[in-house]
Amino acid sequence: MSEKPAAPSPRVTVKRIPARGHYDRPTIDAILDEGLICHVGFSLDSQPFVIPTIYGRDGDRVYFHGSAASRMLRAIRGGIPVCLTVTLLDGLVLARSAFHHSMNYRSVVILGTAVEVVDREAKIAALKTISDRVIPGRWEEVREPNQSEVTATSVLTLPISEASAKLRTGGPIDDEEDYALPVWAGQLPFELEVQPPIADTRLPQSIGVPGYIANYRRSR
Amino acid sequence: MSEKPAAPSPRVTVKRIPARGHYDRPTIDAILDEGLICHVGFSLDSQPFVIPTIYGRDGDRVYFHGSAASRMLRAIRGGIPVCLTVTLLDGLVLARSAFHHSMNYRSVVILGTAVEVVDREAKIAALKTISDRVIPGRWEEVREPNQSEVTATSVLTLPISEASAKLRTGGPIDDEEDYALPVWAGQLPFELEVQPPIADTRLPQSIGVPGYIANYRRSR
Numbered sequence: 001m002s003e004k005p006a007a008p009s010p011r012v013t014v015k016r017i018p019a020r021g022h023y024d025r026p027t028i029d030a031i032l033d034e035g036l037i038c039h040v041g042f043s044l045d046s047q048p049f050v051i052p053t054i055y056g057r058d059g060d061r062v063y064f065h066g067s068a069a070s071r072m073l074r075a076i077r078g079g080i081p082v083c084l085t086v087t088l089l090d091g092l093v094l095a096r097s098a099f100h101h102s103m104n105y106r107s108v109v110i111l112g113t114a115v116e117v118v119d120r121e122a123k124i125a126a127l128k129t130i131s132d133r134v135i136p137g138r139w140e141e142v143r144e145p146n147q148s149e150v151t152a153t154s155v156l157t158l159p160i161s162e163a164s165a166k167l168r169t170g171g172p173i174d175d176e177e178d179y180a181l182p183v184w185a186g187q188l189p190f191e192l193e194v195q196p197p198i199a200d201t202r203l204p205q206s207i208g209v210p211g212y213i214a215n216y217r218r219s220r
Numbered sequence: 221m222s223e224k225p226a227a228p229s230p231r232v233t234v235k236r237i238p239a240r241g242h243y244d245r246p247t248i249d250a251i252l253d254e255g256l257i258c259h260v261g262f263s264l265d266s267q268p269f270v271i272p273t274i275y276g277r278d279g280d281r282v283y284f285h286g287s288a289a290s291r292m293l294r295a296i297r298g299g300i301p302v303c304l305t306v307t308l309l310d311g312l313v314l315a316r317s318a319f320h321h322s323m324n325y326r327s328v329v330i331l332g333t334a335v336e337v338v339d340r341e342a343k344i345a346a347l348k349t350i351s352d353r354v355i356p357g358r359w360e361e362v363r364e365p366n367q368s369e370v371t372a373t374s375v376l377t378l379p380i381s382e383a384s385a386k387l388r389t390g391g392p393i394d395d396e397e398d399y400a401l402p403v404w405a406g407q408l409p410f411e412l413e414v415q416p417p418i419a420d421t422r423l424p425q426s427i428g429v430p431g432y433i434a435n436y437r438r439s440r
Contacts, residue, residue: 039323046301048268050303050305052305083268084270087268094355094433095386096366097369098358098365103257107272109269135371141404143317143319143398145317146319152319171418181363184423184429185420190414190418192411192413194409195410195411198391198408200406207404213404217311218296
């Protein structure tokens with residue numbers, strides 16, 4: 001995990017504020033593993049589309065639900081160029097000037113060619129990866145997908161080979177002369193708060209909330 | 221606000237689970253006004269890029285920071301085809317089968333041609349729109365952008381003319397025979413929790429936290 005990554009490709013090199021760019025896999029993987037949804041971009045007739053979807057990382061690959069892109073994928077044999085972006089918003093950064101306002105965030109951008117997972121066993125494994133990443137422990141408790149459900153689900157996979165992370169942390173950085181302004185400045189942090197679970201109306205009272213739900217949190 | 225919208229274009233019509241699609245502006249605007257970041261997609265040499273950025277709606281337009289897309293924009297006179305997507309994640313939906321797991325979410329997709337805001341006064345007004353949407357009350361307190369800051373900032377604008385919202389709410393919907401399974405099912409709702417503000421280390425103690433920060437929340 002501490003290996004030096006190869007030099008990033010120019011396409012994923014962070015150009016605006018280069019100090020915020022990171023290219024090591026531990027940084028990239030931690031963001032991918034904390035996120036719950038990604039935004040997948042693809043183009044159709046020169047029109048880009050950006051679709052939010054569920055995903056999960058397994059080693060050097062990301063798997064995601066491919067319903068949105070699947071019609072297009074069928075038209076392009078061999079794969080489709082995509083950009084998969086995961087963004088975690090950590091808070092607002094309030095500076096003394098409008099210009100230096102910012103947000104604290106951690107994001108990952110992965111470029112590459114997404115291909116459909118066709119093999120039945122591989123597709124089930126990919127769905128388990130996604131489930132395990134979103135709700136660890138869930139897959140073992142629920143009914144597994146049957147043949148028609150596996151067929152009805154499309155899963156795409158993308159290698160984490162051309163990727164970068166971009167992070168901003170900490171307080172505002174103002175122009176020196178602005179520090180004298182009588183304006184409050186600082187950070188307003190955000191957290192994803194997990195609310196108490198709501199049982200399905202048809203759930204028998206005898207079935208209690210499992211620990212992986214009662215104690216659910218996204219670990220940073 | 222209660223006017224009937226025109227029929228949605230085929231490009232933004234929700235095809236997978238059509239009942240989740242909404243095309244009325246009050247629904248679209250409420251999602252746009254609650255969100256803090258959007259994901260903007262554009263293509264360059266057939267490669268899509270999806271970049272998270274700050275934005276704000278003013279009437280029938282969305283304004284967003286254009287740093288990421290601006291190099292490309294300069295190359296394409298007259299505008300750039302984009303997709304601007306805003307997603308609010310409201311929770312996890314736990315069904316009795318893996319297949320019927322889902323998330324509750326509210327998202328908006330806007331397609332169109334983004335153009336750069338060039339006029340100096342229009343650009344400042346656009347920046348104020350973004351500021352007002354993210355932190356109402358902030359713009360009036362801070363130092364406004366000076367000439368070089370306005371020049372250094374690029375702002376794009378996109379009309380809300382080809383747009384759709386997609387929403388999922390409520391608990392799981394299982395196959396009838398699965399309701400007998402002894403598995404907990406329900407929802408795990410999420411909220412964006414605003415943490416206590418953190419004052420900048422160089423802030424004089426005499427400057428208190430303004431009300432719009434102390435009471436900050438995203439209204440649903």
